[in-house]
């Protein structure tokens with residue numbers, strides 16, 4: 027599994043935005059889909075994206091004293107991230123933030139992965155399978171690029187999301203803290219889908 031994981035991940039990093047975009051657009055034909063490198067997103071789009079993020083997540087993380095605006099902003103609009111924007115009539119309805127990367131598993135095994143950093147759907151648009159279709163697109167990307175799995179980190183304080191990912195064939199990854207002694211005290215899960 028770890029064979030050439032670094033080179034497969036490096037190869038994936040060379041994937042152009044158009045190829046990523048086509049995979050999402052084919053599953054989300056009721057949206058205009060745009061894919062950009064995080065750091066190259068225009069400032070008006072950055073404002074819309076971050077406003078959607080904060081509207082969805084800030085209350086949850088503030089309530090547990092874990093909201094760091096600058097850290098999150100830099101993570102989303104990073105040169106290593108791809109932002110997939112879903113719009114209708116030029117209004118942002120949802121977005122995905124992903125990276126191509128390697129992850130160390132158990133026994134020093136290295137996996138080449140699509141790492142899902144954010145999946146955010148506007149409140150009024152939920153329950154319409156946008157999330158599920160984005161997961162399908164991510165999984166197709168993983169397969170298409172011959173990567174090992176799709177991975178994500180999700181807060182335990184977001185139980186709806188943990189359930190949503192479980193319903194979409196994600197399982198607790200081999201490096202999920204809950205497998206390790208004392209790990210149940212961590213406030214996040216690491217999930218993956220092969």
Ligand SMILES: CC(C)(COP(=O)(O)OP(=O)(O)OC[C@H]1O[C@@H](n2cnc3c(N)ncnc32)[C@H](O)[C@@H]1OP(=O)(O)O)[C@@H](O)C(=O)NCCC(=O)NCCS
Pocket residue numbers: 082083144145146147148151152153154155156157158159179180181184186187190193
């Ligand atoms: C988690 C999230 C991405 C799911 O997106 P979505 O487009 O609503 O997902 P789907 O429509 O594919 O699936 C939602 C499930 O909830 C059910 N549901 C029904 N009504 C719903 C509603 N009003 N809102 C949300 N979900 C609803 C759906 O039926 C579906 O269940 P099913 O798979 O058993 O049919 C979305 O709720 C969200 O953006 N939440 C806030 C941000 C967040 O927590 N992101 C994850 C961070 S790691």
